[in-house]
Amino acid sequence: MIITRSPLRISLGGGGTDLPSYYRKHGGFLIAAAIDAYVYITLHKTFGGEAIIKYSKMERVTQIDAIEHPIIREALRITETDISSFEMASMADIPAGTGLGSSGSFTTALLKALHTFKHHVINPAELAEQACQIELDILKEPIGKQDQYIASFGGLTCFEFHPDDRVTATPLRVDKDVIYDLEDNLLLFFTGYSRSASVILKELDSKSKENDDEITQNLHYVKDIGRRTVTAFGQGDMEKFGALMNEHWEYKKQRSKAMSNPQIDAWYQLAMKNGALGGKLIGAGGGGFLMFYANNAVKLRHALTAAGMQEVRFQFDFDGTRVLVQ
Numbered sequence: 001m002i003i004t005r006s007p008l009r010i011s012l013g014g015g016g017t018d019l020p021s022y023y024r025k026h027g028g029f030l031i032a033a034a035i036d037a038y039v040y041i042t043l044h045k046t047f048g049g050e051a052i053i054k055y056s057k058m059e060r061v062t063q064i065d066a067i068e069h070p071i072i073r074e075a076l077r078i079t080e081t082d083i084s085s086f087e088m089a090s091m092a093d094i095p096a097g098t099g100l101g102s103s104g105s106f107t108t109a110l111l112k113a114l115h116t117f118k119h120h121v122i123n124p125a126e127l128a129e130q131a132c133q134i135e136l137d138i139l140k141e142p143i144g145k146q147d148q149y150i151a152s153f154g155g156l157t158c159f160e161f162h163p164d165d166r167v168t169a170t171p172l173r174v175d176k177d178v179i180y181d182l183e184d185n186l187l188l189f190f191t192g193y194s195r196s197a198s199v200i201l202k203e204l205d206s207k208s209k210e211n212d213d214e215i216t217q218n219l220h221y222v223k224d225i226g227r228r229t230v231t232a233f234g235q236g237d238m239e240k241f242g243a244l245m246n247e248h249w250e251y252k253k254q255r256s257k258a259m260s261n262p263q264i265d266a267w268y269q270l271a272m273k274n275g276a277l278g279g280k281l282i283g284a285g286g287g288g289f290l291m292f293y294a295n296n297a298v299k300l301r302h303a304l305t306a307a308g309m310q311e312v313r314f315q316f317d318f319d320g321t322r323v324l325v326q
Contacts, residue, residue: 001042001043001044001325002041002042002043002044002113002116002117002323002325002326003040003041003042003113003323003324003325004040004041004109004110004112004113004116004321004322004323004324005038005039005040005041005109005321005322005324006038006039006105006106006108006109006112006151006152006320006321007034007035007036007037007038007105007150007151007154007317007319007320007321008034008035008037008038008039008093008094008100008101008102008105008151009032009033009034009035009100009101009104009105009146009147009150009151010032010033010035010100010186010188010282010291011030011031011032011033011146011282011283012030012031012032012033012156012226012229013030013031013222013225013226013227013228013229013230013244013245013248014028014029014030014031014222014223014225014226014227014229015030015032015146015222015226015248015252016030016144016219016222016252016255017029017030017144017161017219017222017223017226018030018144018145018146018159018161019142019143019144019219020136020144020145020165022216022219023161023162023163024163024165025163026163026216026219026220026223027160027161027162027163028144028159028160028161028223029158029159029160029161029223029226029227030146030158030159030161030223030226031156031157031158031159031172031226031229031230032146032149032150032156032157032159033150033155033156033157033182033316034150034151034153034154034155034156034157034316034317034318034320035100035314035315035316035317036314036315036316036317037093037094037100037312037314038092038093038105038109038317039090039091039092039093039102039105039106039109040090040091040092040109040324041088041089041090041106041109041110041112041113042088042089042090042113043086043087043088043113043114043116043117044087045085045086045087046085046086046087047085048085049062049084049085050062050084050085050086051067051083051084051086051087051088052086052087052088053067053069053072053087053088053089054087054088054089054090055069055072055089055090061083062083062084063083064076064077064083070139071103071106071107071110071134071135071139072088072110074134074138074139075107075110075111075114075134076114078111078130078133078134078138079111079114079115079118079120081114081117081118088110088113090106090109090110092105092106094312097287097288098190098283098287098288098289099281099282099283099287099288099289100282100283100288100289101146101147101150101151101283103135103141103143103147104131104135104146104147104148104149104150104151105147105151105321107131107134107135107148108127108128108131108148108151108152108321109151109321111127111130111131111134112127112321112322112323113323115127116323116326124152124153124169124320124321125152125167125169127148127152127321128145128148128149128151128152128153128167129148129167131148131151131152132145132148132149135148144161145159145161145167146159149167149169151320151321152320152321153169153320154317154318154319154320154321155171155172155316155317155318155320156171156172156174156179156182156316157169157170157171157172158170158171158172158230172230172233173234174233174234174236175236177236178233178236178238179316181238182293182316183314183315183316184297185238185293185294185295185297186291186292186293187291187292187293187294187297187300187301187304187311188282188289188290188291188311188312188313188314189267189289189290189291189292189304189309189310189311189312190288190289190309190310190311190312191263191264191267191281191287191288191289191290191309192287192308192309192310214254215255218251218254218255221251222248222251222252225244225247225248225251228240228244229241229244232244238293239277239295241277241278241293242276242277242278242293242294242295243277243278244278245277245278245279245280245291245292245293246272246277246278246279246280247278248278248280249268249278249279249280249281252280252281259281260281264281264287264290267290267304267307267309268290270303270304270307271290271292271294271300271303271304273303274296274299274300274302274303274304275294275295275296275297275298275299275300275303276292276293276294276300277292277293277294277295278292278293279291279292279293289312290309
């Protein structure tokens with residue numbers, strides 16, 4: 001029996017600049033943080049002579065080409081895994097479509113399990129790039145690279161996305177007090193809306209490919225917010241971080257009319273009146289989780305839970321994608 005897990009993530013600054021259509025021209029930069037909510041994969045050999053694959057549905061197949069789930073199919077192909085007498089199952093702490101990078105976490109956890117199954121050692125950079133190869137290159141998803149990389153590396157990490165497709169990962173160097181402050185005062189609330197990121201990301205990716213000046217300037221500015229966020233963390237200036245989150249949200253909303261809606265805007269205003277210094281929707285937008293940085297976490301928590309929102313508390317994960325049982 002093999003069990004792997006891969007963390008979900010939040011973005012702390014610079015999100016969107018990891019799209020290949022942007023970083024291949026201008027370079028990208030962002031800060032992401034892995035959190036202690038996970039996607040799990042289990043694998044083991046059976047004696048049935050077929051592959052049993054369980055996710056939100058169950059498949060029984062004898063050939064890889066017959067597998068309906070695209071990521072599972074391509075992960076098995078790329079690792080050249082023999083699926084005779086093979087069983088795989090997945091589960092997650094938080095459902096997909098909520099903006100926390102579950103697809104990248106699923107792919108990295110699956111690949112880690114398959115490489116372990118075949119007694120292969122793979123480092124975090126290789127694991128992330130192989131996950132990106134499946135999702136971006138093979139399946140042509142209009143997504144960026146941050147989810148796969150932060151899931152693989154874990155921690156609070158700065159990523160530089162170079163025009164030649166190289167990715168440089170550097171741990172965010174801050175005092176422990178900053179990390180404790182973030183864990184205490186960053187709050188996640190579920191909007192009640194699950195959505196596919198593809199529609200909004202496809203719009204952003206298309207505009208970036210077409211050299212849309214408005215989108216390009218928007219992402220330039222958001223990249224700069226990411227770098228200013230690093231400076232704020234280094235100085236321990238958490239009020240500045242909150243203001244940068246608010247600034248980021250205003251620019252993020254300009255990318256697409258589908259980014260927000262009247263209910264999300266109302267929750268955001270309620271939060272800003274009750275202890276939040278800044279916030280944003282995590283992920284592509286349109287639903288999922290609202291994240292706020294608060295100078296009064298208790299007041300904010302009471303206001304938003306009273307308004308019907310569900311909080312998900314978290315701490316940071318510093319392990320990245322790992323094998324739990326082998």
